[in-house]
Amino acid sequence: MSDATGPRSSGADSLRPAGTIHDLGYKRYVGARLASSTRWLVVMKNHIAHAWKTWWRFKSSLGLAVIVTVIAGGVMFLLQDRTVKGVVLPSGIAATLTDGTLPRSIQWYSRVAFLVSLTIGARVVAGDVQSGAFTFYFARSVRPRDYVLGKITGQLVLVGMIYLAGPLMLAIARLGLADSTDQLIDLLPVIPKALAVGALGTLAFACVPLGFSAIVHNPRYAMALWASYYLIVGGMAWVLSRVTDSGVAALDLAASLDRVAFWLYDLELVWGRAKRIDPYVALGSLLAHAGIAIALVVWQVRRAHLRGIGGAS
Amino acid sequence: MTRTAPSAGGVVVAENCSKWYGHVLGVSDVSWRLRGGIVGLLGPNGAGKSTLIKMMAGLLRPSRGSLAVFGKSPFDDVGVRRRIGYAPEHDKTWDELTALELVTFMARLAGVDDAKAQAAAKDAIAQMGMTDAMHRRVRGFSKGMRQRTKLATAIAHDPDFLLFDEPLTGVDPVARVDIVERIRKLAAAGKTVVVSSHVLYEIEALTSEIVVIYRGQLLAEGNVYEIRRLIDRHPHRIRIECDRPRTVAESLAKSDHVARIVFERAGVLIETRDPDRCYDELATAVVEHGVHVSSLSSPDNNLGAVFEYLTGERR
Numbered sequence: 160m161s162d163a164t165g166p167r168s169s170g171a172d173s174l175r176p177a178g179t180i181h182d183l184g185y186k187r188y189v190g191a192r193l194a195s196s197t198r199w200l201v202v203m204k205n206h207i208a209h210a211w212k213t214w215w216r217f218k219s220s221l222g223l224a225v226i227v228t229v230i231a232g233g234v235m236f237l238l239q240d241r242t243v244k245g246v247v248l249p250s251g252i253a254a255t256l257t258d259g260t261l262p263r264s265i266q267w268y269s270r271v272a273f274l275v276s277l278t279i280g281a282r283v284v285a286g287d288v289q290s291g292a293f294t295f296y297f298a299r300s301v302r303p304r305d306y307v308l309g310k311i312t313g314q315l316v317l318v319g320m321i322y323l324a325g326p327l328m329l330a331i332a333r334l335g336l337a338d339s340t341d342q343l344i345d346l347l348p349v350i351p352k353a354l355a356v357g358a359l360g361t362l363a364f365a366c367v368p369l370g371f372s373a374i375v376h377n378p379r380y381a382m383a384l385w386a387s388y389y390l391i392v393g394g395m396a397w398v399l400s401r402v403t404d405s406g407v408a409a410l411d412l413a414a415s416l417d418r419v420a421f422w423l424y425d426l427e428l429v430w431g432r433a434k435r436i437d438p439y440v441a442l443g444s445l446l447a448h449a450g451i452a453i454a455l456v457v458w459q460v461r462r463a464h465l466r467g468i469g470g471a472s
Numbered sequence: 473m474t475r476t477a478p479s480a481g482g483v484v485v486a487e488n489c490s491k492w493y494g495h496v497l498g499v500s501d502v503s504w505r506l507r508g509g510i511v512g513l514l515g516p517n518g519a520g521k522s523t524l525i526k527m528m529a530g531l532l533r534p535s536r537g538s539l540a541v542f543g544k545s546p547f548d549d550v551g552v553r554r555r556i557g558y559a560p561e562h563d564k565t566w567d568e569l570t571a572l573e574l575v576t577f578m579a580r581l582a583g584v585d586d587a588k589a590q591a592a593a594k595d596a597i598a599q600m601g602m603t604d605a606m607h608r609r610v611r612g613f614s615k616g617m618r619q620r621t622k623l624a625t626a627i628a629h630d631p632d633f634l635l636f637d638e639p640l641t642g643v644d645p646v647a648r649v650d651i652v653e654r655i656r657k658l659a660a661a662g663k664t665v666v667v668s669s670h671v672l673y674e675i676e677a678l679t680s681e682i683v684v685i686y687r688g689q690l691l692a693e694g695n696v697y698e699i700r701r702l703i704d705r706h707p708h709r710i711r712i713e714c715d716r717p718r719t720v721a722e723s724l725a726k727s728d729h730v731a732r733i734v735f736e737r738a739g740v741l742i743e744t745r746d747p748d749r750c751y752d753e754l755a756t757a758v759v760e761h762g763v764h765v766s767s768l769s770s771p772d773n774n775l776g777a778v779f780e781y782l783t784g785e786r787r
Contacts, residue, residue: 187630188584188588188592188595188629188630190584190585190587190588190592191585191588192554192583192584192585193583193584193585194583195550195551195554195583198581198583201577201580201581202581205577205580209566209568212568213568290564290565290566291560291562291564291565292564292565292566294531294558294560294562295560295565295578295581295625296581297530297531298529298530298531298553298556298558298560299553299554299578299581299582299583299629300550300551300553300554300581300582300583301550301581302550465533467526467531467532
């Protein structure tokens with residue numbers, strides 16, 4: 160703030176200011192106003208930053224994922240000549256640990272991703288409803304779709320750092336262990352396969368817990384519900400599939416991901432949960448889970464917006 | 473579904489605006505035009521203040537009628553929400569964030585450029601007198617500090633229209649005076665401010681422009697003194713503390729506008745239907761009889777009395 164100045168007369172008058180603007184302690188914002196279409200990016204960045212703030216929400220799981228990757232990479236490197244039990248090539252020959260570790264590691268990434276889904280994913284919408292955060296979002300230039308897109312992409316980035324990066328690094332390590340240039344070229348497809356498995360796992364572990372967080376308004380109940388579904392319903396589905404010989408085992412998300420991974424890496428399981436699932440059914444189940452979860456989130460957020468849920472009055 | 477917004481002609485234009493929560497009525501058939509300045513939204517708990525504020529903030533869509541802010545529906549138009557700053561009644565925020573992080577995030581959500589959001593947040597925090605605590609987590613804040621932080625989140629993106637829902641609730645008297653002064657400064661800077669409260673003297677300290685809402689209906693609006701004048705069927709009370717209350721009472725007892733005279737410990741309370749005449753006659757009596765007056769007041773000129781009269785009719 161500056162004093163206003165004007166034409167001054169001579170003598171004593173010249174010492175007197177023509178007028179004064181009082182400093183009200185207020186400054187106007189001079190800068191760009193970003194388009195509303197960029198709001199999802201703000202929501203996404205905040206979601207990631209929030210997850211990164213404490214060690215237990217995400218950093219601990221990321222650390223576990225690094226340990227899984229290092230151990231799996233070490234096994235691939237140190238035990239190249241050993242075969243892995245229960246995993247065979249289409250010809251029926253037992254697969255080497257170097258090849259078998261790629262799909263085998265998926266179950267471990269699933270466990271780590273499940274931890275992230277518990278500490279972050281299953282709490283997202285329920286937590287925001289409970290904390291009244293929607294009041295802050297929707298009183299600003301944020302639309303429900305910006306919120307949903309921001310939260311989903313944020314969660315995809317977080318889970319992707321585990322589920323996409325891990326298998327990809329192992330696939331690159333597998334290329335590094337190739338005996339010859341010809342074998343390296345033959346092995347190149349493991350990169351897109353690792354990306355495909357990683358993307359599918361990321362999608363499942365990012366979206367499905369979000370869906371559960373949209374069902375109930377209490378983050379603890381949402382976590383419990385998601386954990387029950389993942390651990391108990393999945394296990395029951397597998398048991399049921401053994402009795403009925405049906406594809407119901409595809410409800411077990413971890414087993415479905417395992418099945419798709421082995422299928423993509425052209426390996427067969429001799430035993431295990433995943434063996435009982437048809438790969439196409441597993442793929443369909445994972446995509447359906449993600450699709451239903453996204454629909455639930457969209458529905459709940461739109462409902463909260465229309466009803467004004469999320470702020471005590 | 474996009475509703476047709478009423479034409480521009482004020483910061484807020486509400487036309488036959490109603491809001492139901494299922495079978496519960498929040499706001500009923502409110503028609504109101506807000507042109508600017510500071511306006512106090514007054515009403516008891518559950519009167520519909522927060523509902524009206526949420527509709528102005530774009531958080532709720534009217535069930536019937538329309539409500540426009542700057543000529544557009546705040547619920548449907550994201551652009552107009554950028555010009556609105558809203559501080560909700562509740563205290564819930566992201567408690568693990570520092571005040572600076574919270575206000576910066578809110579500024580970004582409202583469209584402030586990433587590079588400038590932190591500077592804008594610091595400025596807003598400074599305006600609310602919270603600079604010293606801006607790096608502390610909200611979790612450890614007192615009620616007053618939370619209120620200030622909430623107000624900072626509302627002003628960080630430099631909105632033209634501010635909505636403060638019960639901003640002084642739970643704040644200690646010293647902080648209350650300070651917050652009132654800061655809200656006044658915002659209005660002096662050209663902002664339109666709506667402040668809701670159920671505590672009458674809080675609003676009285678801020679503004680004389682009020683809107684009284686009761687059971688979801690607009691009971692009165694305008695200057696508190698004008699509203700008081702409109703209630704002519706209610707006797708106006710004048711309290712005189714003097715050395716000879718009986719002399720004053722005798723002088724006024726003959727006047728037809730005097731409805732009642734009540735003697736009190738230190739003076740006399742006169743209820744009149746014509747305050748102007750009563751003040752004239754009172755002055756004459758005091759001069760003629762040489763009465764020493766230690767205090768002259770009208771309990772009915774404060775907001776509490778107005779509110780009591782207005783709502784009392786409907787109880």
